[in-house]
Amino acid sequence: MDLRFPSDTEIFREEIRTWLRANVPRDPRPDEGTEMLEWDLNWQRRQYEAGYAGIAWPVAYGGRGLSLVQQLVWYEEYARAGGPYLGACFVGLSHAGPTLIARASDAQKEFHLPRILAGVDAWCQGFSEPGAGSDLASLRTAAVVDGDELVVTGQKIWTSYAQVARWQELLVRTDSSGSKHQGITWVICDMSTPGIEVRPIRNLNGVDHYCEVFYDEVRIPLTQVVGQLHDGWSVAMSTLGFERGTAFLQAQTELSRTVERLIEIARTRRGFDGRRLLDDDSTLDQLATLRTEVAAMRAMTYAGVSRAGRQPVPGPEGSMTKLYLGELTQRVSRCAMDILGIDSLEVDGSFVRDSWVRRYLLGYEATMGGGTSEVQRNIIADRVLGLPR
Amino acid sequence: MDFELDDEQRAFTQTASDFLRKHLPGRGPDRVPMQPDRAVLAACAQLGWFGLGVPDAAGGAGASPVEEALLFRELGRALTPGPFLPTLLGARVAVAADDLELAGRIMDGAVIVALAQPVPHRPELRLFDFENADLVLLVEHTSALLLERPPARRLVCLDESTQLGSAVRVANPAAVAASSSEAIMDLGMVLLAATLTGIAEATRDSAVAYLSIREQFGRPLGSFQALKHRAADMATEVEAALSLTTYAALSLAEGHPGARLYCLSARALAHRAALANARANIQLHGAIGTTFEHDAHFAVKRVHILGEQLEPVKVTLRRLVDEPSPLGDH
Numbered sequence: 001m002d003l004r005f006p007s008d009t010e011i012f013r014e015e016i017r018t019w020l021r022a023n024v025p026r027d028p029r030p031d032e033g034t035e036m037l038e039w040d041l042n043w044q045r046r047q048y049e050a051g052y053a054g055i056a057w058p059v060a061y062g063g064r065g066l067s068l069v070q071q072l073v074w075y076e077e078y079a080r081a082g083g084p085y086l087g088a089c090f091v092g093l094s095h096a097g098p099t100l101i102a103r104a105s106d107a108q109k110e111f112h113l114p115r116i117l118a119g120v121d122a123w124c125q126g127f128s129e130p131g132a133g134s135d136l137a138s139l140r141t142a143a144v145v146d147g148d149e150l151v152v153t154g155q156k157i158w159t160s161y162a163q164v165a166r167w168q169e170l171l172v173r174t175d176s177s178g179s180k181h182q183g184i185t186w187v188i189c190d191m192s193t194p195g196i197e198v199r200p201i202r203n204l205n206g207v208d209h210y211c212e213v214f215y216d217e218v219r220i221p222l223t224q225v226v227g228q229l230h231d232g233w234s235v236a237m238s239t240l241g242f243e244r245g246t247a248f249l250q251a252q253t254e255l256s257r258t259v260e261r262l263i264e265i266a267r268t269r270r271g272f273d274g275r276r277l278l279d280d281d282s283t284l285d286q287l288a289t290l291r292t293e294v295a296a297m298r299a300m301t302y303a304g305v306s307r308a309g310r311q312p313v314p315g316p317e318g319s320m321t322k323l324y325l326g327e328l329t330q331r332v333s334r335c336a337m338d339i340l341g342i343d344s345l346e347v348d349g350s351f352v353r354d355s356w357v358r359r360y361l362l363g364y365e366a367t368m369g370g371g372t373s374e375v376q377r378n379i380i381a382d383r384v385l386g387l388p389r
Numbered sequence: 390m391d392f393e394l395d396d397e398q399r400a401f402t403q404t405a406s407d408f409l410r411k412h413l414p415g416r417g418p419d420r421v422p423m424q425p426d427r428a429v430l431a432a433c434a435q436l437g438w439f440g441l442g443v444p445d446a447a448g449g450a451g452a453s454p455v456e457e458a459l460l461f462r463e464l465g466r467a468l469t470p471g472p473f474l475p476t477l478l479g480a481r482v483a484v485a486a487d488d489l490e491l492a493g494r495i496m497d498g499a500v501i502v503a504l505a506q507p508v509p510h511r512p513e514l515r516l517f518d519f520e521n522a523d524l525v526l527l528v529e530h531t532s533a534l535l536l537e538r539p540p541a542r543r544l545v546c547l548d549e550s551t552q553l554g555s556a557v558r559v560a561n562p563a564a565v566a567a568s569s570s571e572a573i574m575d576l577g578m579v580l581l582a583a584t585l586t587g588i589a590e591a592t593r594d595s596a597v598a599y600l601s602i603r604e605q606f607g608r609p610l611g612s613f614q615a616l617k618h619r620a621a622d623m624a625t626e627v628e629a630a631l632s633l634t635t636y637a638a639l640s641l642a643e644g645h646p647g648a649r650l651y652c653l654s655a656r657a658l659a660h661r662a663a664l665a666n667a668r669a670n671i672q673l674h675g676a677i678g679t680t681f682e683h684d685a686h687f688a689v690k691r692v693h694i695l696g697e698q699l700e701p702v703k704v705t706l707r708r709l710v711d712e713p714s715p716l717g718d719h
Binding site: 001002003004005069072080253256257260263278284285287288289291292293295296297298299300302303305306307309310317320321323324374376377378380381382384385386387388389 | 390391392393394395398455597600601608609611612614617618620621622624625628629630631632633635636637639640643645650651653654655657658661706707709710714715716
């Protein structure tokens with residue numbers, strides 16, 4: 001057991017810290033539309049050109065070919081430098097790309113992976129449907145083989161960035177004769193294909209983020225199928241838990257920054273009784289506890305990455321980290337609202353740079369995306385603890 | 390960066406848990422876990438437990454806080470009562486005070502140390518597991534003191550397996566040995582965290598085992614989602630406490646500048662985890678969990694005992710907020 005990193009990793013840390021300090025964008029990220037897309041892609045392009053895209057991706061496809069531990073260090077330094085949310089590049093970098101690495105043909109990898117890393121194209125995800133949320137495998141968007149094409153008809157929902165993405169990782173039903181996990185196909189969908197209609201959904205924070213996507217006889221060449229026809233469920237599952245939880249460290253570091261800033265504010269801000277907020281026992285208890293939980297989140301991420309280094313396939317333990325992170329993210333935001341007091345009612349008030357009010361509202365998604373907290377608890381109970389079904 | 394136990398650590402953990410199963414906890418009347426007697430404590434000393442982290446040169450086993458935490462995790466798991474923590478810390482105080490003779494006698498089990506805890510605003514001490522002890526460890530302000538065991542009156546304790554005593558607290562007591570409290574408290578926090586993590590694990594396992602066999606409505610309890618989710622929360626509490634305790638032990642072992650924040654955090658977080666799991670374990674056992682006959686109550690009671698040892702958890706929370714930011718340590 002040890003916490004130490006190899007010396008070449010520490011050299012790598014110094015190198016990226018210097019680069020990130022000088023290069024992390026300081027101009028505000030636009031909220032919506034093509035302005036936002038260009039901003040996200042442009043930042044991705046800069047990282048690529050400097051050699052910092054796809055730290056653990058194969059060199060053959062434009063990555064750095066480094067280790068999981070170096071990937072972990074990248075995320076930590078990225079967050080520490082205040083690096084922005086991956087935004088429109090998230091699905092390509094964190095989900096579609098890793099899936100392609102694991103399961104795509106050489107031709108598919110050669111075309112798409114460098115474009116994802118270089119910030120040429122954004123991706124979106126077409127998984128959930130109005131009738132298939134937590135029960136994803138019950139999806140019904142139909143695809144019929146017609147010659148050398150799939151013809152897709154149906155509807156997806158909760159697709160982030162569908163308005164701006166060039167490509168979509170799309171799950172369709174190509175066979176409904178067997179069990180629900182059979183007969184699903186994972187296909188690359190060009191979002192500019194005729195027959196696709198995107199309708200944005202306004203979020204509770206007033207921003208258009210998620211979308212509904214409608215498919216009316218959309219024709220996709222069979223060459224766009226990843227893995228085998230009807231075998232899409234195993235393709236989709238191959239990357240859940242990709243990067244073996246290294247990305248948790250980015251989230252953890254961001255939470256740590258927030259908690260440290262809150263402690264700083266509570267040391268100086270005073271309440272109506274004239275006392276510093278930190279002299280109030282309940283505030284102290286809340287902030288101290290958050291500090292312990294953020295530390296635990298860091299330790300769980302380390303433990304997970306260490307475990308992943310020895311497991312060929314990611315285990316279900318990652319669900320505990322995911323559950324913990326979602327709930328903790330919301331507790332941190334709620335504490336920020338408490339500390340701001342009446343200032344929390346003004347969206348762009350005196351702490352506009354911290355965007356705490358916006359993050360509080362966004363935080364309601366933290367226990368939904370990637371599987372709700374309740375689904376994580378089911379996975380933990382069934383697959384970690386082995387409780388009867 | 391590696392969180393997995395190596396072969397030696399695995400073997401050490403196995404030896405400790407085998408020993409505890411064989412010799413401890415013996416059960417007294419009403420299944421109350423019994424205090425180890427001097428012979429058992431001497432056997433623990435022979436296994437090298439009390440000098441585990443003392444350097445070879447000073448007569449110890451030269452292990453790190455990581456191995457010490459593994460030992461206390463097993464003690465917690467088995468809900469073993471006894472003066473293990475103050476005796477181990479007492480050896481450290483003696484080494485720091487350069488009294489190698491005393492350190493040697495503690496390490497070989499000839500001198501046993503109990504824990505003494507001040508009572509706020511009253512000239513009293515509370516002694517824990519003291520009846521077999523020769524000395525007491527008292528941490529006051531910035532000092533860790535080894536004192537002759539004062540005469541004490543036995544109190545009826547919340548935890549039937551813990552000996553609780555009341556003694557008079559004198560000003561400026563004459564110490565047998567004394568050291569600065571910092572290193573003692575850092576290590577003590579990690580070992581309390583490890584004990585609490587062991588309790589959180591044992592109560593999780595107890596609940597999961599019961600949910601898997603007990604049937605109602607013609608189904609095992611563990612197949613009901615409401616109960617699955619409580620068990621999943623117990624597992625997550627353990628994952629957090631165990632990971633953080635390991636992280637703290639490693640950062641202490643490696644002398645990281647920010648180690649103290651992790652030691653304090655581990656104690657506070659593992660305390661909450663152990664209490665949450667011990668309480669949930671009673672609830673998930675249903676009415677049987679509220680009986681004296683079932684072990685579930687001992688875990689809850691022990692967590693309350695541990696929550697007052699070395700310093701109250703409230704003080705740990707206050708201290709950890711005052712530590713420098715963990716983001717500044719690189």
